[in-house]
Every structure is written in structure tokens, then in C-alpha cells.
Amino acid sequence: MKNSNRDLLVLVKDAYTNQEAMQYELQQLNTLLGDFETLESFCLAHEVFDLQKYRILTKKAQLQKIIEKDTLKPFVFICNKN
Structure with missing residues (x-):
């Protein structure tokens, strides 16, 4: 998966989310945005x-x-x- 060059502000309720879970969320967001940001x-x-x-x-x-x-x-x- 290519890394997207964008700034995302992600607000989470649970302040104790580990780094692995946060990376997974960011990957999912980048996948969704890649699908929707088309001509x-x-x-x-x-x-x-x-x-x-x-x-x-x-x-x-x-x-x-x-x-x-x-x-x-x-x-x-x-x-x-x-």
C-alpha cells in the first residue's frame, strides 16, 4: 500500500488507543479516501x-x-x- 501524502486529524474517544490500532485506522481512512477522491x-x-x-x-x-x-x-x- 502506498503511503499517502496528506495531513489527517483523527479524534478518538479512547485516549489509550495503542499505536498499532491508530495505524490501522489511518490505513483504512486512506483506503476509503483513495476510493472517493476520483474524478x-x-x-x-x-x-x-x-x-x-x-x-x-x-x-x-x-x-x-x-x-x-x-x-x-x-x-x-x-x-x-x-
Whole structure:
């Protein structure tokens, strides 16, 4: 398993958790986050409002094209569907 380069803040109720149990929890969290942090899941959870052309973009190819740009055009917004 590759080690992920991220900072995680994990709060536990039991202050006496041993190091082995904590490592196992971190491995499980990294596995879950690796599964969910994909372009596919990002495109399912977001949409783009293009107020210049009065469009809402929801297709994966359209979103990927906009996400890959360094800067967005004015009045183009990436919004979470929640």
C-alpha cells in the first residue's frame, strides 16, 4: 500500500488507543479516501454554472475540461450539488 501524502486529524474517544490500532485506522481512512477522491466521484457531486452562456454543465468531459484550467473565466462557478 502506498503511503499517502496528506495531513489527517483523527479524534478518538479512547485516549489509550495503542499505536498499532491508530495505524490501522489511518490505513483504512486512506483506503476509503483513495476510493472517493476520483474524478468520477467529483463530477457526480459537482456541476458548473456558466452565467456567461446561461448553461449548467454536468457531463464529466465538460467538467474535466473546466477543472483542468488554471483559472476560471468570470462568472463561471463550480458548485457542489449539496
